[in-house]
Amino acid sequence: MPDPVIAAFSCILAHAPGFVRYGSKPSREIADRPALVLSAIEGHLRGFEEVVAYPPNQVFIGNLKPDDLHGIGQPWYDHPVFPAPRRGPYGEIYPEELLLGMIKLADDFGLVEIEKDSAPVLQGLLESHPFWRGADPGRIGQGVDPGRVDGLIEHSGSLPLFHGGRRVGCVNRHHDRDDNLKAHVLMENLLAKASGALALKNLLRSADIGGDGLDLLLNCSEEAVGDRYNRGGGGLAKAIGEMCGCVASTGCDVKAFCTGPLYALLFASGLVKAGLYERVAVVGGGSLAKLGMKFQGHVARGMPILEDVLGGIAFLVTGDDGQSPVVRLDAVGKHDIGSGSSQQNILESLVLKPLDRVGLKVTDIDKYAVELQNPEVTVSGGSGNVPLANYRMIGALAVLRKEIARQEIDRFVREHGMPGFAPTQGHIPAAVPFLGHAMDGIRRGELNNAMFIARGSLFLGRMTQLSDGLSFLLERNPGRRK
């Protein structure tokens, strides 16, 4: 049986400035120095138009190619793209009002309360969007009295929701002594569900199939959904699928830190190839915890807070259609427990071993997609340029293999790599944002193949000192003529 293909791809961004204060880093800093930190954050938030025109975001939704960033001056936030459509070939950038409406639509337990002044606006926006026109407007309802929200925040552990500097409602806790059902955790989970649903809806539109056209959903979001007895138990795949009308699909969550999307893709490919399922969608929603993660560096340098968006990704894995690029299952790279943890060991496992298996050289791969964090976000926070460091290491492997000379590393990086353009949302930058660009590049005949490499920091959970990684090779479908 031929290898499976990636038939469709989607990625979305949801602007979430009112949620930056609830990111992990900002919320800890606000707890220490509330007035000072909050006013610093609010003074450095971007408007929706700026977010849409931000060059890396235009790359993310596919209106620009990653390499186009080489031609745009830095800082990129000072060089907005014009014109900057909010829709692109891979997805859309959504305003915060739509995200707020979405978390209310995602709420099956009375967790979200919207104030009556704001409810009609959110409802109107949802109804005017093609995805949610048929959704039950009663979900938003008439809205509640602000006095009720005051009481819930003061006495019942609810957290206020903000938009445009104004309170528009709250998220409630669902148990008074269960940390996993407190308002902050439920907010995190609802945002992952809502942004995942936006990515999945967009995928269904791009694949031109109805929700009932899928038979398995794998969710690779990082959020640990569950209660006090089963933190991280899961269930987000089916929750997202339910929102998108995937009535003929089952699903489960796949967790592996930032390597999650690649594991999910690998499982989806294996299950399709084995004939257990025909059409499997992988979906990942965004991560509240990472909003404003590097805000201190941004504020200190007088930059806007760039971590103000939630990301969402989805892709569709099916049997060979004779057209779409193929996931070569004989060229999957894995980082074994015994592989060793040096950078060289990891990359040999992920890059050289799979290439050796199929008789390819490092320079035979047209483009490598690594962790694609936007360097403008990370460099100012002291974390360096993550993709560039990885590309230089892959170049060094080519030097060790005597495929290129040492002085050619920079050229290798330029030709086989790309600037990072993804928001620092954990699993979202994990190579897969390049999928759409790779599929289009292969379709246009500009690329023959691309290797996707993601790595995960398992040690963050304090259960092992190990890290992780996975890679796969996407190739032109042999049934398709160049």
Next chain:
Amino acid sequence: MEKQSTIKKLVDDLGAQDLVVVIGAADPEVASVTAETVTFGDPSFAGPLAGVSLRLPVYHILEPEVKSAIPAEIYEEQAGFLELVADTEEIGRIFREIRGRLETA
């Protein structure tokens, strides 16, 4: 953050006079922030070395002073790959500048 705590504890336990810090980060920006942290204090004011100026001499593993102190075979095995990857000239410039500031400050 944990590494900042470790360095601070070493200084508290052993004193600063016989300590040298060797940084291994390949990214010049990251290496520079780390070096700054153990000499003049955490510039992000986020960790245990916020406002703590330990004034420890700092070198990068890829600088010739460190390379010459390590047996060649071991150096090649442990740091050879990093040497290929990193911009050693830029790293050398940054670290000489930080040590220079340490002497004059």
